[in-house]
Amino acid sequence: MPFIEESDLLELHKDIDKAQIINERLLDQIKYKNKELKRSKIQRNLFGSITVLFLIGTLAIFSYNAGFIRSSNYENRNSMSNNLLVSIDSLEVIKARIDNLKEQNEELSLVKEFYLAKKFLDKEKIYSVQVKSFVDNNITLASESLNNTIFVKTNPFYSYSLGNFETLEEARSFRFQLVKMGFEDAFVASYKEGKRLEIEDPY
Secondary structure, eight states: OOOOOHHHHHHHHHHHHHHHHHHHHHHHHHHHHHHHHHHHHHHHHHHHHHHHHHHHHHHHHHHHHHHHHHHSOHHHHHHHHHHHHHHHHHHHHHHHHHHHHHHHHHHHHHHHHHHHHHHHHHHSOEEEEEEEEESSTTOOOOOTTOOSEEEEEETTEEEEEEEEESSHHHHHHHHHHHHHHTOTTOEEEEEETTEEEEEOOOO
16 A cells, blocks of 8 residues: 555545545536526526517518608608618617627526436436545545546444446446555445445455
8 A cells, every 4th residue: 555644645635535525516507507597597588588579570660661662752761771771770789789698598508407417326326436535524635737636424433435337347447556555455335325325346
C-alpha cells in the first residue's frame, strides 16, 4: 500500500470538503436551472400563443388591406405599401426574438440533459473501485479535479471509491490498473442510490 504523509492526508481532506461543497452548489444550480426550464417552457408556450394571434391579426389586416387597395386610388395604395414595409420590419423583430428563444431553449436543454444523467446515475446500479476505508472522516482523498468519486459512510467506516462504471468489466479493468500502481487492497463494489450493494468478484 502506498505511504501517504499526514500533511498530504489533511490536504486531501480539505480537497474533499471543497469538492462536496462544490457538488452541493452544482445540485442547487441544477434545481434552479430546472425551475428556469419550466418557467421558460411556460414563457415559450405563451409567446407561441401570442405569436399565433399576432400572425392571425396580421393576416386579417393584410386581407383587409388587399381588398381596400383594390378599391382605393393610387394615393391610398402608396400609403398601404408603407404600412406593409412597417409590418415586414415588425416581422423581422419577431423572427429575431424567436431565434433568441431557440438559443435559450438549447441552453436549457443541455442543463436538463445533465440533470437527467445525474438522476440516472443515482437510480441505476453502478460499479466503483474502493481504494480506502477510514474510521474517522477527517481524512480525505478527493480533489476538485476528480469528479467520479464516491464517499460513503458505512458504520463505523468511511469508504472512498474511484470511478463510476456501467459494467463490471470496466470496473475490474480500472481496479487492475490501480493494483499495478500500488493499491493492492483495492476492490470492486456495486452501488445504487449512493449505497453499496455488494463487493464484486475481482476476476
